[in-house]
Amino acid sequence: MSEPCVLVGVTGCIAAYKSCEVVRGLQKAGVRCKVVMTEHACEFVGPTTFRALTHEPVAVGLFDDASDPIHHVSLAQECDAFLIAPCTANVAAKIACGIADDLLTTTALATTSPLLIAPAMNVHMYEAAATQENLARLRGRGVRVIEAGEGYLACGDVGRGRLADVDVIVGATLDALREARATGATGGCEGAEPPACAAVGESAAPGASASAGPAASGAPARDLAGLRVMVTAGPTVEPLDAVRYLSNYSSGKMGYALAAAAAARGAQVTLVSGPVALEAPAGVDVIRVKTAREMLDAARAPFAGADIAVFTAAVADFRPARPADRKLKKGADDAALRAVELVENPDVLATLAREKRADQRVVGFAAETDDVLGNARRKLASKHADLVVANEVGEGRAFGTDDNKVWLVDAAGTRELPLMSKAALADAVLDAIVGLR
Numbered sequence: 548m549s550e551p552c553v554l555v556g557v558t559g560c561i562a563a564y565k566s567c568e569v570v571r572g573l574q575k576a577g578v579r580c581k582v583v584m585t586e587h588a589c590e591f592v593g594p595t596t597f598r599a600l601t602h603e604p605v606a607v608g609l610f611d612d613a614s615d616p617i618h619h620v621s622l623a624q625e626c627d628a629f630l631i632a633p634c635t636a637n638v639a640a641k642i643a644c645g646i647a648d649d650l651l652t653t654t655a656l657a658t659t660s661p662l663l664i665a666p667a668m669n670v671h672m673y674e675a676a677a678t679q680e681n682l683a684r685l686r687g688r689g690v691r692v693i694e695a696g697e698g699y700l701a702c703g704d705v706g707r708g709r710l711a712d713v714d715v716i717v718g719a720t721l722d723a724l725r726e727a728r729a730t731g732a733t734g735g736c737e738g739a740e741p742p743a744c745a746a747v748g749e750s751a752a753p754g755a756s757a758s759a760g761p762a763a764s765g766a767p768a769r770d771l772a773g774l775r776v777m778v779t780a781g782p783t784v785e786p787l788d789a790v791r792y793l794s795n796y797s798s799g800k801m802g803y804a805l806a807a808a809a810a811a812r813g814a815q816v817t818l819v820s821g822p823v824a825l826e827a828p829a830g831v832d833v834i835r836v837k838t839a840r841e842m843l844d845a846a847r848a849p850f851a852g853a854d855i856a857v858f859t860a861a862v863a864d865f866r867p868a869r870p871a872d873r874k875l876k877k878g879a880d881d882a883a884l885r886a887v888e889l890v891e892n893p894d895v896l897a898t899l900a901r902e903k904r905a906d907q908r909v910v911g912f913a914a915e916t917d918d919v920l921g922n923a924r925r926k927l928a929s930k931h932a933d934l935v936v937a938n939e940v941g942e943g944r945a946f947g948t949d950d951n952k953v954w955l956v957d958a959a960g961t962r963e964l965p966l967m968s969k970a971a972l973a974d975a976v977l978d979a980i981v982g983l984r
């Protein structure tokens with residue numbers, strides 16, 4: 548069997564030099580690499596560098612290869628996965644819109660193999676609504692978005708937008724090759740054998756490694772490989788005026804633990820998160836939102852593509868009807884402050900789960916101060932969930948803590964779990980979901 552082939556797309560970004568390390572990392576894992584570059588990428592790294600690394604011709608212009616009049620199609624057909632790293636905001640936007648005006652974007656449109664993109668850009672460009680909508684649209688179509696990291700950016704700003712670590716990008720690509728092989732979805736080298744797990748080497752990041760090992764070896768079981776998981780997490784915040792909001796005490800710990808555990812078990816995970824102070828788990832795509840309505844909008848596409856959806860977020864049931872766009876002042880605005888009118892928010896879980904497919908598994912949480920099990924059973928039905936994780940909330944319980952005690956409620960009955968860390972609980976909940984399937 549021949550080695551698997553990854554087409555590495557390089558776009559015009561200061562992080563383009565890291566593509567060389569990505570190519571080396573994939574080659575070390577036994578992958579043949581070909582490279583396609585945009586013209587702007589050539590301003591940062593020369594094609595000669597990639598030609599030397601890959602011993603393959605490097606493609607840039609649509610009409611460069613006179614011997615191959617349909618170069619974009621042959622490039623697309625030859626690869627088992629197409630990884631674009633770094634991917635600029637511009638290229639992500641073009642792919643999201645189906646624009647194909649150079650060799651790289653034309654090849655992306657012609658590719659039937661798994662497509663992965665690793666965005667890298669300035670923090671404000673990354674957080675811009677247009678970019679986030681484009682990334683969400685791509686995720687919804689099954690494109691794997693390798694979440695950018697946070698830190699000091701080349702432009703001097705600090706924030707999210709840094710190209711993900713090379714190990715994370717290599718690990719995600721190897722995972723995609725392995726999953727494509729399992730499902731027969733590769734477009735390239737027929738019979739290509741994805742690299743052996745050990746070939747990833749010691750450098751692969753936890754959660755992004757392609758190693759599939761039995762739990763007994765200390766590594767997590769990869770029983771969710773090939774599945775897409777969506778998790779909602781954290782609180783929502785609902786503006787009252789320019790400086791105040793309504794919210795709750797959710798820290799996001801439970802949802803982030805679930806996302807991390809699902810990724811470690813091999814799933815492709817999208818985390819839709821309200822405002823929290825937690826780092827994105829390795830290898831997980833994070834969509835950040837503030838309000839309940841934003842959470843519903845952001846969750847639609849990942850939910851539609853998900854095999855499993857877990858709703859841990861503490862979504863505000865109500866929001867101020869008419870938030871002021873200035874600070875409401877004590878004295879001058881007393882009447883308005885005393886008479887704040889609330890309107891009901893959409894129920895993210897119930898709205899999405901109403902349309903769930905027969906093959907999807909949907910899990911809700913129930914945060915209760917009274918009649919925990921009775922309310923959880925009612926929510927199982929009213930929210931169209933397959934499983935409800937019920938927890939008692941209140942002073943020092945569940946919200947913000949590192950451990951939790953829950954009951955698992957499904958159509959078959961109720962199971963009480965002992966107090967345990969949220970990390971252990973995340974695995975217990977995933978075990979219960981696997982048991983439902």
Ligand code: PMT
Binds near residue numbers: 800948
């Ligand atoms: O984030 P942590 O600090 O780790 O805390 C964890 C937690 C306490 C937030 C978590 O364990 C938990 O209980 N999450 C659900 C909180 C909640 O809002 O529960 P609820 O009983 O009000 O809602 C039931 C379900 O409907 C939940 O799955 C919730 O995500 C969903 N919901 C609720 C209201 C709404 N408008 N939209 C929703 O999707």
